[in-house]
Amino acid sequence: MTKKIVVVGGGVGGVASSLMLADEIRSNRLDAEVLLVSKSEHHYMPPLWLDVAVDGLDVEKTRAPLRGVEYYGVKTLIDEVVSIDLAEREIATRSGRRISYDYLLIALGTVNGWSEYPGLEEAGWHNYDPESARAFNRAIKTFRGGRIVVLVPELPHRCGIYPLEITTLLAHYYKVKGVKVDIKYVAPRSMLGYHPLDILGPDIGRLAREILEGYGVEVIVHKGLERVDPEKRVVVTKDAEIEYDMLVKVPPPRLPPLLRSPDFQLGDDKRFTRIRTPHFQHPEYDEVYLTGEHSMKPAGLGLAGVFVHFASIRAASMILEDLGSVYSLYDYPPVHCVAYIGNGGLIGSCEVTYDEGKGHYRWNDRCYVTLRGPMVKILKRTFYMSWLGRLRFPHAPKPSLRELGVEAHGG
Ligand SMILES: Cc1cc2nc3c(=O)[nH]c(=O)nc-3n(C[C@H](O)[C@H](O)[C@H](O)COP(=O)(O)OP(=O)(O)OC[C@H]3O[C@@H](n4cnc5c(N)ncnc54)[C@H](O)[C@@H]3O)c2cc1C
Known part of the structure; x- marks a missing residue:
């Protein structure tokens, strides 16, 4: 059967x-x-x-x-x-x-667990669903400068390199526009004790530090998010209170x-x-x-x-x-993490192995940077567009031979 x-x-x-x-x-x-x-x-x-x-x-x-x-x-x-x-x-x-x-x-x-922390749902911007991404775009375009806080409430979260991407994209955007911003990257350590910039391994971590320093971004490691106060525009963690003019938030995964x-x-x-x-x-x-x-x-x-x-x-x-x-x-082949960074991008490759003794995969101690530069941005967008194109193409009207530049020669 x-x-x-x-x-x-x-x-x-x-x-x-x-x-x-x-x-x-x-x-x-x-x-x-x-x-x-x-x-x-x-x-x-x-x-x-x-x-x-x-x-x-x-x-x-x-x-x-x-x-x-x-x-x-x-x-x-x-x-x-x-x-x-x-x-x-x-x-x-x-x-x-x-x-x-x-x-x-x-x-x-x-799913995005916004309600896990008081105030997180109401405060700030994100692009973890299409409609919110559109609203975030309007906020980015009309922001007149000040303190931007990129907040990671907990680890792990959807797409480990995302906070680095959005931080450097915003830094680059406002630098080119001549808008004065002071960006803080606020994240906790991982459950295994890794610094938030090292969750993709020390090689990518070293580069992330250099890039953020170059943009004048301060990294603040917090000991746990308590709440966000959207009225007063302040992020309250167990060990700090950080004010913001624009909050960019990463969802806790549920x-x-x-x-x-x-x-x-x-x-x-x-x-x-x-x-x-x-x-x-x-x-x-x-x-x-x-x-x-x-x-x-x-x-x-x-x-x-x-x-x-x-x-x-x-x-x-x-x-x-x-x-x-x-x-x-x-x-298991190596996986490639392709990220937008500022006006370019980077590819971090991680070798994945299986640890029989522990019964789980290992990867973040074997990641390294394989490619960096503006080409990576084009590569990333092209890959995703062509992935989607595979599903769109069957529905598109088939081009005629003439449109394809092929002449019919009988037979
Ligand atoms: C902003 C953002 C940036 C990201 N960037 C990267 C990146 O650069 N690189 C990378 O590798 N990953 C990235 N990710 C993560 C990546 O998109 C996810 O890891 C991946 O989509 C997860 O795949 P999935 O199949 O588990 O779920 P999804 O792709 O989220 O799909 C879930 C599907 O399940 C359906 N569904 C849910 N509940 C039900 C139900 N009860 N019945 C029927 N259908 C249901 C939904 O409609 C949806 O079609 C990013 C994610 C986000 C949000």
Whole structure:
């Protein structure tokens, strides 16, 4: 009987895994099908929301129709999954559908936990959703100068290099515009005790320090955020009170509501899911894989699309192997963190290894800078645009041979 693979979540992990699964099912003529279920009709590329905030990029350019995956053989259902019955191998959706599966892959990202700290929700600006990115863009354009605080309430957070990106982009923007700003980068140490600039390793940390010094940015390491007072415009941490004229905030990551149950939630850190490494399987159900951002920290990985992408491909390769594909099991390659820095960018590469003894991946002690300069900015935007283009292209009207500059010669 045809095996049914259900993928929940149409973001980075869901799209990367379902495209690979469908491709391999077709080339290996496997008796299986892939259904991608997501609550949004759009597939978003969240890193581009930074371009919306700083460069005024149209939000439309940060997304593509999720149904574009159908062109590649993936079935889609736009619906919210409201429950997962692991014992019965069945999911239920908001519209009342019940869908059974042989394999289930879950990639639901994380949600922004603004309400975790008093005042954080009401205060400041961010680009962690498209509408807020648009509003942030208006605030950036009309800011007349003063103190900017880039606040990281806790670690880890979505995209480890993001605070460095936004800090240097704003520093560069106001420098060119001739607007006087005093920028403070306010962040805690990691749970393992790393300085916030060293979370991507000492090599990238050294460069980050030099870059921030060059822009005159002060780094303040805090001992825990207590609250933000939007009226008085002050950030209150356990060891300092820092005033601001503009606040840029990074969200504390929280588990998507669907996964907040003992079946999925990690006991000692409720922000993340329980998983079995190295293949990102559910601890009790071999046929269930959790490869979204919610599962990266328990695997020892960072909360970033690059890690989610490779975890999802790895899990997909396990499913394919189980189905009898000739696809070889996917090992962990180095990941590349591509960041906008000021008017250019940098690529930090991290070698990922698996520590059998500890049962998790290691990466941040093996990161180094591989490329720096203006070209990186073009490279980053082009990569994300072409990723989205893959889903848009099937819907675009096909150009005629004449438009392509090809003349028909009969036959
Ligand atoms: C501003 C910003 C900048 C970033 N920059 C970078 C970067 O430079 N490099 C990098 O590697 N990463 C970056 N990231 C992180 C990266 O975008 C995420 O790690 C990645 O998108 C997570 O993938 P995911 O598949 O787990 O979730 P997402 O891509 O967030 O997708 C989750 C999907 O699940 C769907 N969904 C949620 N709940 C349900 C439900 N109950 N039923 C059905 N569907 C549901 C959503 O609609 C969505 O389609 C950035 C993120 C942000 C926000």
